[in-house]
Structure formats: structure tokens, C-alpha cells
Amino acid sequence: MEIRITALCRNGCTDFVPQPRRLHLGGQGAEGVDTLEFLLPSDWAGKNVSLYVEHADGVRQLPLLLGADGCVPVDRRFTGAASGRWMLAVTDGEGYTACTQPGSYDVYPTLSLDDEGEEPSQSLYEQFVAQVMDSARQVQEAVDQAVQSGSEAASAARDAAQAAEQASNCLLYT
Incomplete structure (x- = not known):
């Protein structure tokens, strides 16, 4: 309604x-x-x-x-x-x-x-805390995802550097 x-x-x-x-x-x-x-x-x-x-x-x-x-x-x-x-x-x-x-x-x-x-209902404070905890959980999930993405990017950068070094070494020895 x-x-x-x-x-x-x-x-x-x-x-x-x-x-x-x-x-x-x-x-x-x-x-x-x-x-x-x-x-x-x-x-x-x-x-x-x-x-x-x-x-x-x-x-x-x-x-x-x-x-x-x-x-x-x-x-x-x-x-x-x-x-x-x-x-x-x-x-x-x-x-x-x-x-x-x-x-x-x-x-x-x-x-x-x-x-x-009747079951007791939540106080405003308890409702507010529940909303804050939910927001904190969402922020933590976003942080975890960002850390994972950062780790994957660092790993990809290392792989690219190693590939570039190997290519450079191949050119030097040919």
C-alpha cells in the first residue's frame, strides 16, 4: 500500500x-x-x-x-x-x-x-545497529573483492614481467 x-x-x-x-x-x-x-x-x-x-x-x-x-x-x-x-x-x-x-x-x-x-519488537537502537551491521558487511565484502582484484592484478603484472624478460633473453641469444 x-x-x-x-x-x-x-x-x-x-x-x-x-x-x-x-x-x-x-x-x-x-x-x-x-x-x-x-x-x-x-x-x-x-x-x-x-x-x-x-x-x-x-x-x-x-x-x-x-x-x-x-x-x-x-x-x-x-x-x-x-x-x-x-x-x-x-x-x-x-x-x-x-x-x-x-x-x-x-x-x-x-x-x-x-x-x-506478542513478541517484543526491536527498539530503534537495535534497528539502527542492524542497519549499520548490514552496511559494514557490505563494505567488508567490497574490500575483500578489491583485495582479491589487487592480488590478481599483481600476479598478472609479475607474469607479464617474466614473459617480457624471457622474450628479451631470447632476442639476446638469437
Whole structure:
């Protein structure tokens, strides 16, 4: 489901408005079925965007840090309650902070599948660490590949030097 965030200037201030504002997210307790894709203003590129969810009973879920693709799976953060509110918050660590107007969501009731409690969700810090670790892994793979390419280039240069020396020796003795 695509959700476009539009910056609107009203009465001298900027409002960030989600469209659609109300989300219908399937069955209560469902997860992994749908994905929310946030289409963000270009000004937000490179900034930290977090999704905040509050159930209708006032219980707030741990915020979820959006990835670079702006996508979030619909999980029990949403579907753990019949309805609630959501919003995005954006920061850059240098004093910029913006929030969307809150939207709402609902899910249809389902029969209970089990009596297990909800799994704890990751904190923003844990999500950030996971993203950093993934980036570090990608960098290490690139470094390893560069080292391998460098070794292969050095080996090819040695082979070429030996071939040139052999050719030179052949010319001297003929």
C-alpha cells in the first residue's frame, strides 16, 4: 500500500499530510501479508524517518526506523489492536525535526489463533545497529573483492614481467 507524504504550506507553516490518511490493514493479528510503502518528500532524503503507532487504547508501540526504501511490513505493531493512530517523525541529528499529521488505521476482527503474547519488537537502537551491521558487511565484502582484484592484478603484472624478460633473453641469444 502506497502512502504519499505531501508538504503543504498553510497559514505560514508547513504541514506534512499523508494520503491516504486512514489505512485498512487486514485481519487482527495478521503480519507479513502487506507492506506499507511511504513515498516521502525529497527534503527527507538521508534523514532518519521513524514510524510511531498507538493503539486505540493509548498503548504506544516501539517506533520503527524506516529503511532507505521507505517500506515497512504490516505486523502486530498495527494488527495487535482493532484500530489506532500512526505518524512519521523525521530527524537529522542537526536540529531538523518534522512530524506528519497523524493518520489512523483499522483491522477487521478475527478469531483467536493462540494464547501466546506478542513478541517484543526491536527498539530503534537495535534497528539502527542492524542497519549499520548490514552496511559494514557490505563494505567488508567490497574490500575483500578489491583485495582479491589487487592480488590478481599483481600476479598478472609479475607474469607479464617474466614473459617480457624471457622474450628479451631470447632476442639476446638469437
